[in-house]
Each structure stands twice: as C-alpha cells, then as structure tokens.
Amino acid sequence: MLLDANDLPTGETLTADVCIAGAGAAGITLALALRDAGFEVILLESGDFEDDVNTQALYQGSMSGIDTWQLDDHRWRLFGGSTSRWAGWCRPMHPFDFERRPYIEKSGWPITYAELEPYYELAQARVELADFIYDLDTIQAASGRPVIESPSGRLRTEIYQYSPPTRFGEKYRADLEAAENVRVYLHANVRNIDLTSSHDQVKRFECVTLEGVRFNVEARAFVLALGGIENARLLLASNSQVPSGVANSSDCVGRYFMEHPHYLGVCIWVLSRPTDTSFYEFHDIDLPHGRVRVRAMLALAPDVLESEGLVDFSASIAETAVAPGDTGPIDAEQVRSLIRDREEERVYLLNVRAEQRPFRDSRITLRSDVDSLGMPRVDLKWQLHPEDNRSMRRAMELVGAELSAAGLGRMWTSTKKDELSWVTNPGGHHMGTVRMSEDPKEGAVDEHCRCHDVENLYIAGSAVFTTGGAPNPTLTVVALAERLAQHLKEQIG
Amino acid sequence: MSRVVAAKDASALPRRNFLGWVSASLPITLAACNDEPIVFVADDRPPGSIDYGELVLQYFGEAGRGDAEAIGNYYAQFSKLSSSEAFEATAETRAFIDANADIPEALAALDELVREDFLELRLTDVGGWTLSSAEVDLCVLAWLA
Numbered sequence: 001m002l003l004d005a006n007d008l009p010t011g012e013t014l015t016a017d018v019c020i021a022g023a024g025a026a027g028i029t030l031a032l033a034l035r036d037a038g039f040e041v042i043l044l045e046s047g048d049f050e051d052d053v054n055t056q057a058l059y060q061g062s063m064s065g066i067d068t069w070q071l072d073d074h075r076w077r078l079f080g081g082s083t084s085r086w087a088g089w090c091r092p093m094h095p096f097d098f099e100r101r102p103y104i105e106k107s108g109w110p111i112t113y114a115e116l117e118p119y120y121e122l123a124q125a126r127v128e129l130a131d132f133i134y135d136l137d138t139i140q141a142a143s144g145r146p147v148i149e150s151p152s153g154r155l156r157t158e159i160y161q162y163s164p165p166t167r168f169g170e171k172y173r174a175d176l177e178a179a180e181n182v183r184v185y186l187h188a189n190v191r192n193i194d195l196t197s198s199h200d201q202v203k204r205f206e207c208v209t210l211e212g213v214r215f216n217v218e219a220r221a222f223v224l225a226l227g228g229i230e231n232a233r234l235l236l237a238s239n240s241q242v243p244s245g246v247a248n249s250s251d252c253v254g255r256y257f258m259e260h261p262h263y264l265g266v267c268i269w270v271l272s273r274p275t276d277t278s279f280y281e282f283h284d285i286d287l288p289h290g291r292v293r294v295r296a297m298l299a300l301a302p303d304v305l306e307s308e309g310l311v312d313f314s315a316s317i318a319e320t321a322v323a324p325g326d327t328g329p330i331d332a333e334q335v336r337s338l339i340r341d342r343e344e345e346r347v348y349l350l351n352v353r354a355e356q357r358p359f360r361d362s363r364i365t366l367r368s369d370v371d372s373l374g375m376p377r378v379d380l381k382w383q384l385h386p387e388d389n390r391s392m393r394r395a396m397e398l399v400g401a402e403l404s405a406a407g408l409g410r411m412w413t414s415t416k417k418d419e420l421s422w423v424t425n426p427g428g429h430h431m432g433t434v435r436m437s438e439d440p441k442e443g444a445v446d447e448h449c450r451c452h453d454v455e456n457l458y459i460a461g462s463a464v465f466t467t468g469g470a471p472n473p474t475l476t477v478v479a480l481a482e483r484l485a486q487h488l489k490e491q492i493g
Numbered sequence: 494m495s496r497v498v499a500a501k502d503a504s505a506l507p508r509r510n511f512l513g514w515v516s517a518s519l520p521i522t523l524a525a526c527n528d529e530p531i532v533f534v535a536d537d538r539p540p541g542s543i544d545y546g547e548l549v550l551q552y553f554g555e556a557g558r559g560d561a562e563a564i565g566n567y568y569a570q571f572s573k574l575s576s577s578e579a580f581e582a583t584a585e586t587r588a589f590i591d592a593n594a595d596i597p598e599a600l601a602a603l604d605e606l607v608r609e610d611f612l613e614l615r616l617t618d619v620g621g622w623t624l625s626s627a628e629v630d631l632c633v634l635a636w637l638a
Binding site: 329330334337340397398401413415 | 622
C-alpha cells in the first residue's frame with residue numbers, strides 16, 4: 001500500500017520484518033521479492049511520484065575531485081529513483097570481474113559469477129528483458145550482422161541488451177500499492193541509524209519528513225538502498241554512537257568511490273576498407289522469448305587485459321566527420337594516405353566506457369554544513385588511480401593495432417597535454433563506497449551484503465561493488481537485490 | 494648499411510637529394526637537412542640496391558607522398574631526431590628493404606611487414622596515431638627523400 005509519511009503522528013514507531021530505505025531499482029526489487037515471501041515490509045522513499053525541487057535539493061553537495069555533473073543533477077530522489085532517467089543499458093558483469101586480478105589492487109569479490117547468475121536471470125525479467133542471453137555467437141546468429149575481424153583474437157565483441165527502459169516507479173507502483181504486506185511511505189527520510197548499546201544491531205531507523213514529522217521504524221532486518229553516495233552518507237552521518245559512523249570499523253565507508261569514466265570523442269578510427277559495422281549499431285533481434293534491442297561493443301579479450309594489466313572497458317562506435325585539427329597535428333586524411341589500396345572514406349568515433357581501479361582516496365566525506373533535514377552534506381572527491389588513464393591509452397593502442405592488422409584502417413587517440421587530460425565524463429554510476437569483502441578489514445559488507453559490524457543491517461545497490469567492471473551497473477544492482485531477498489528469506493523466514 | 498662518418502660543409506646540397514645520393518650508391522652521401530649540420534654518410538650497399546626514394550614514391554603513390562613526408566617530418570621533430578639520427582633509426586626497415594631483389598618485391602614484403610607490425614605490436618605513436626613502426630620508417634624516408 002502507498003502511504004504518506006506526512007500523515008503519521010510525530011513520534012510514531014512503525015514495525016516490520018524488513019525495513020528498506022530507498023525506492024529505486026534495488027529497493028523496489030527487494031520489496032517485491034519479499035512481498036512474494038509474505039514478509040511485512042516497510043519501504044521508505046524520500047520523494048514522491050514526481051520530481052520535487054526541495055526533495056532533490058537534499059542531494060546538493062560539492063565535488064572536489066573530477067568536476068563533472070553536480071551531485072543533484074544525475075541522481076533522482078523520487079519513487080523509482082534514478083531509473084526514472086536511466087537509458088536501459090544492460091549486460092551482466094563477467095566471471096573475471098568477480099575474480100581477484102593480481103594487477104588490480106583490491107580486486108576480487110567474495111562471490112563468484114556463478115553464484116550471481118541465477119539472480120541475473122531474475123533481474124533480466126525485472127527490467128523487462130526476455131532472454132538472459134549475452135553470448136556473442138547466439139546474438140550474432142540472431143542478428144545476422146558480422147563481427148569486426150580480429151586476426152590475433154585480441155578484440156572482444158560485447159553484447160548489450162536494452163531495457164525499454166523500465167521506469168521502476170511507474171512499472172511497479174501498482175504492484176506495491178496492491179500489496180497488503182508492503183507499506184510504502186513517501187516523503188520518508190532516514191535521518192539516523194540508531195544502534196543497540198553493543199553497536200552490533202540496528203535498533204531503529206530515525207526518520208523525518210521535510211514537513212517536520214518525525215517517526216521511527218523498528219524491524220528485524222534493515223536495508224539501505226539509497227544509492228552509492230547516500231548509503232555512505234547516512235552510515236557516516238550516523239555517528240552519535242560510533243564516531244567513525246555505522247559499519248565503518250574498516251574505515252572503508254565512503255572510500256573506493258568508483259564511476260565508469262566515459263572517454264567520449266577521444267578515439268577516432270579511420271576506416272580504409274568497406275566494412276559492415278551494423279552489428280555495432282542499435283538494432284532489434286528475435287530471441288526465443290521475445291524481441292530485444294541489442295548493440296555490440298568493442299573490447300579486449302580477457303587474456304589481453306590480464307597480460308597487459310589493463311582494466312576492462314567497452315567501446316561503442318559511431319560514424320562521424322573529422323575536420324583538420326580534430327586529430328591534433330596530423331589529420332585523418334594524411335594518415336589515410338599511408339594506407340595502400342584504401343577504398344573507404346568513413347570515419348568513426350570510439351566512445352569508451354571504462355572500469356576504474358578501486359582507489360582508496362576516491363571518496364565521499366561529510367561536510368560541515370547540513371541540508372534542510374539537518375543531514376551533513378557530502379563532498380565527492382572522485383579520482384582515478386594513476387594507472388587508469390595509462391591503462392586506457394594502452395587499451396586503445398591495442399584496439400587500433402588490431403583494427404589495422406585486420407586491414408581496417410588506423411586509429412588515433414587523443415594526446416592532449418598528458419594522459420590525465422583525457423575528457424573524463426561520468427556515467428552516473430556510483431559504486432564501491434560500502435564495498436563487499438571477505439575480510440572485515442577490507443570492506444564494509446560480507447558476501448550477503450550484510451554489514452560486517454552490524455548483524456541486521458544490509459546494503460543494496462552498487463555501493464557494495466568490490467570492483468566496478470565495465471558493464472552498466474543496473475542489471476547487477478537488481479541481481480544483487482534479488483539475491484539479498486533470497487538471503488533474507490532464509491535468515492528471517 | 495650507412496653510417497655517419499664525418500661532418501662537413503655541404504650546405505649546397507638540398508635535403509631532397511639525400512636519398513637520391515644514397516640510392517645512387519655514392520661512396521659518400523648526406524644525412525642531414527635544413528639548417529642542421531650536414532653529415533656525410535658512407536653508403537656501403539652494393540651497386541644496384543633499391544632506391545629508397547623511388548620505393549617510397551611507389552609505396553605511398555604520388556598523391557600520398559606529401560602526407561607521408563609531413564608525417565615523417567613531424568615524427569622526427571617530435572622525437573627530436575636530427576635527419577641523420579632519423580635516417581639511422583630506419584636501419585631495420587632499410588635492411589628489410591635491402592633484402593629484396595627489386596621494388597615490386599619490396600613493396601609486397603612491406604605490405605606484409607606492416608601487417609605483422611600491427612599483429613606483433615611493433616608500434617609507433619605519431620601524434621596520437623597508432624602506426625606500424627615500418628610505415629613510420631617509410632614516412633621518415635619519404636621526408637628525407
């Protein structure tokens with residue numbers, strides 16, 4: 001049922017089996033899965049069904065690292081969360097994303113791909129995609145369009161599927177409204193996490209609305225599903241009992257913030273031979289259980305990433321035009337002259353979306369000023385590891401070499417000033433700030449997304465990502481939420 | 494193989510003559526250009542060796558030769574190589590060329606070498622372009638020609 005927290009009498013204490021804070025992709029998925037298991041669930045959402053300026057302003061903060069989009073303009077505080085804006089890019093992470101990669105410090109999740117795969121299949125349905133098929137051969141056969149040649153096997157072609165995109169707020173509102181055992185409270189903000197005296201259990205969430213109604217929620221299990229920034233913010237700000245914040249004995253909360261740095265327009269591929277690149281454009285294909293929009297991307301084979309010590313990425317291609325000077329001192333047409341037997345004039349941009357290494361100094365901290373609820377605002381110091389840009393430059397060099405070896409032209413990568421001068425854009429993917437680890441000293445949550453320090457507190461969403469991988473995070477966020485729901489069913493059922 | 498043997502005043506000799514002198518198998522030729530000190534280079538290749546100037550012309554074609562020269566020039570300047578140093582840096586590719594009987598054979602072999610360079614990652618970055626090391630050497634030879 002849908003309720004307004006402003007209608008509660010101040011001082012009210014609500015009770016439930018599970019209390020979830022945040023009604024985005026993770027929170028709604030979790031609520032729906034627990035509804036089906038018959039649990040009494042309270043789902044707290046700060047916003048309403050539509051955008052609200054005052055609610056959105058609660059996200060305001062500063063960016064002292066890579067200065068890109070502001071903190072209140074690429075995440076959305078309303079029922080459905082940022083799925084109200086997402087573009088629908090879906091693909092699972094790779095098995096190697098979960099493994100420890102010796103050349104990436106702090107890599108290695110405490111779970112495997114195989115453990116998550118069944119939940120990816122559930123997540124696929126949740127984002128309204130029929131078949132959990134990302135296998136290149138199957139998709140390519142259904143598409144009938146050719147893969148770009150890779151004579152040495154260095155190139156990998158990745159498949160993305162596209163959700164409609166599912167607006168979780170719109171899509172699942174009626175389901176939650178009809179659920180007798182799920183109470184959705186709008187305008188409900190968690191202001192503090194109150195622990196028991198031993199600090200190893202949450203006693204209650206202390207909540208407040210912008211209109212000043214204060215109430216508490218007690219539950220057997222509590223889940224934060226507020227997003228990669230807000231989860232850390234609330235844990236750090238709940239510091240009245242433990243000065244370093246809740247679940248932060250590892251000093252990892254707020255640290256290891258990761259994005260998917262987007263390098264847009266910094267790689268240009270001069271094609272020299274007529275080539276069908278249509279597999280790498282959006283197109284619809286028929287799979288056994290329905291039609292789906294797909295697109296292929298370029299990447300490097302896992303063994304190349306490993307031997308070169310590179311982070312992963314995926315690159316889309318888009319035909320473009322280049323003018324003199326666009327490729328620095330040497331123009332594309334000059335380089336085209338080097339290619340014998342050239343018979344093609346097209347030029348493509350490669351837009352690269354990359355993984356970044358977990359980096360302790362890339363972090364969220366609390367500021368001294370507060371929002372209108374009295375919550376400290378945050379500063380985000382998003383930083384890349386010094387190796388990340390070198391890694392991407394080398395990766396583009398290898399892609400360029402492979403395209404050239406296939407007789408498909410030459411590639412240019414920006415050299416402006418130095419490697420760090422690349423045009424780095426965010427993807428709006430906030431990951432890693434409450435990272436998952438086997439060792440409690442290395443992260444904040446365990447393999448079940450349960451806080452190492454607090455037995456009945458769980459984290460849902462991309463905050464728990466140990467490493468970010470290259471794929472867009474939503475499908476993995478939803479899969480982890482489905483898996484967490486299963487765990488909660490077993491724990492408190 | 495050529496080597497630098499002496500520096501003399503030969504400012505009357507234009508840069509563009511350089512590879513012509515080499516290909517003519519003169520006992521002494523030049524490996525310098527513009528306002529740099531002119532350096533005499535001994536060409537110890539046997540008579541009848543492939544004319545590099547003609548080779549790069551055929552490799553890039555009349556239309557592409559100017560672009561290749563510009564790229565060779567940029568590479569040498571960016572790498573802070575004098576023309577003699579740039580010429581020396583092409584030794585491996587010149588040896589590869591010299592192993593062929595004539596220009597048509599050398600062109601076919603160079604096509605394969607460039608492809609192998611990309612496969613074996615023998616790469617040279619020129620202004621952000623990922624190029625084969627052999628094709629950059631050819632650009633340098635075009636510039637020196």
